[in-house]
Amino acid sequence: MKKKLAAFSLAAMLAAGAAVPTAVIAKPIETGYTQVLDQFDKKAIRKIDVDRIYNHIAVLSEAPRVAGTDVEDRAADYLRNEFKSYGYEVEVQPFTFTGYTEPTRLSLTVDGKSGFSPGNFTYGISGDVTAVLADGGLGTPADLEKADVSGKIAVIRRGDISFAEKVINASRAGAVGVILYNNTAGPLSGTLGNHDDELIPAVSLTLAEGEAVLAQLASDPGTKAHLLIEGAETSERTSHNVIATKKPTNKQKDTGDIIAISSHMDSVPGAPGANDNASGTAVTLELARVMKNLPSDTEIRFMSFGAEELGLLGSRHYVSELTEEEKDRMIANFNLDMVGSRDAGDLTMWTVDGQANLVTDLSQDSSERLNGKATPFAAGGRSDHVPFHEAGIPAALFIHSPTEPWYHSPEDTLDKISKEKLEDTAKIVATAVYDRARFDNQNRKDKKRVENKVLIDAFYEEALR
Ligand SMILES: [Zn+2]
Known part of the structure; x- marks a missing residue:
């Protein structure tokens, strides 16, 4: 296995x-x-x-x-x-x-501003969500509960547990989307391992981009993001x-x-x-x-x-x-x-x-x-x-x-x-x-x-x- x-x-x-x-x-x-x-x-x-x-x-x-x-x-x-x-x-x-077919379109705006380079995770799903951001830490159940991510887009750092676990933990905590940023230099690409009905839309960002998003969120707790993924498809x-x-x-x-x-x-x-x-x-x-x-x-x-x-x-x-x-x-x-x-x-x-x-x-x-x-x-x-x-x-x-x-x-x-x-x-x-x-x-x-x-x-x- x-x-x-x-x-x-x-x-x-x-x-x-x-x-x-x-x-x-x-x-x-x-x-x-x-x-x-x-x-x-x-x-x-x-x-x-x-x-x-x-x-x-x-x-x-x-x-x-x-x-x-x-x-x-x-x-x-x-x-x-x-x-x-x-x-x-x-x-x-x-x-x-x-x-799995990769998305044809992937975009992210934070506080109305684009300029990010969002990446996809293999088996990630399509979606179009706009919501307030929350700092989801490392995406553990405890981190997500503390952050109260319900109805929000969770910003989660890479590390400790798998990408899929982070996204599914966020989903179970009621989040509507995930921004998963790298913990080291360079772009982040990876896989969620397989299709899962509990997945919610997720994109990756670089470490610098993730930290910039969190800095914006710290200065304005009402910061909203719009996350759009189109064309991703999982099928037999x-x-x-x-x-x-x-x-x-x-x-x-x-x-x-x-x-x-x-x-x-x-x-x-x-x-x-x-x-x-x-x-x-x-x-x-x-x-x-x-x-x-x-x-x-x-x-x-x-x-x-x-x-x-x-x-x-x-x-x-x-x-x-x-x-x-x-x-x-x-x-x-x-x-x-x-x-x-x-x-x-x-x-x-x-x-x-x-x-x-x-x-x-x-x-x-x-x-x-x-x-x-x-x-x-x-x-x-x-x-x-x-x-x-x-x-x-x-x-x-x-x-x-x-x-x-x-x-x-x-x-x-x-x-x-x-x-x-x-x-x-x-x-x-x-x-x-x-x-x-x-x-x-x-x-x-x-x-x-x-x-x-x-x-x-x-x-x-x-x-x-
Ligand atoms: Zn080969």
């Missing part, structure tokens, strides 16, 4: 453009091994065509693919058609979620996962194991999402194409999820629909998210617990055969490998770290995509997967694991309070 909330708030924080701590640059590690590509590696990568990957990104990144919108639907159609054209059986898996929406399955080519030799190669197709509002995550989606497509006819004794599922940016919704739905038997059979999840930015750091793998697993083992081996250097791994969540991990499936995220400056911005466009990075990632994953999925290669000998653990800050809660 907490994890779900955490993921949700993170998505909203990212959507709001807040600064995100990233892993320290992880450099590939020289291991001193001297391995070379074997015939199976060569088979797995021979047909990889980076121009095809690039062209998928060009198609997918024409417009932001926001979850539950027509553009995301079109991306799902594109994936289904591509997978089908390679000869796959394709499953399209719909799921619903509570979606539908997104889709698209899954193509490669069955073992020889039924007699079926190991029963399943390897999942995943990505997410959606992007945040306003971002064309060329790197996040048309890149991973496009590599998933190309891996499906080149691996279609490779002899294998392990099932490989190629998939792209919807609504990752809203809190890993598609992958959570997918994993929740797996039977216990399928979860037992699923031995690895290779999750590709942001694997083509010219301006990001080096390729790294993130595992939720920071521990090595089958995915990192196979990939360190394969990257070493390909590049002479093992791709390092670090601890990190924040993408669709998390639900797999939570289900007990060895999983890792492939991402270039640190992320590029235009992550989640309108600048996440095709011109900043590096074909070299796409190709490198595609080859490492293809050879890692095929090392395990090809016939009779189940008993890997223990290899030295190359660790480069970089703990990623536990910042998930930040957007909530």
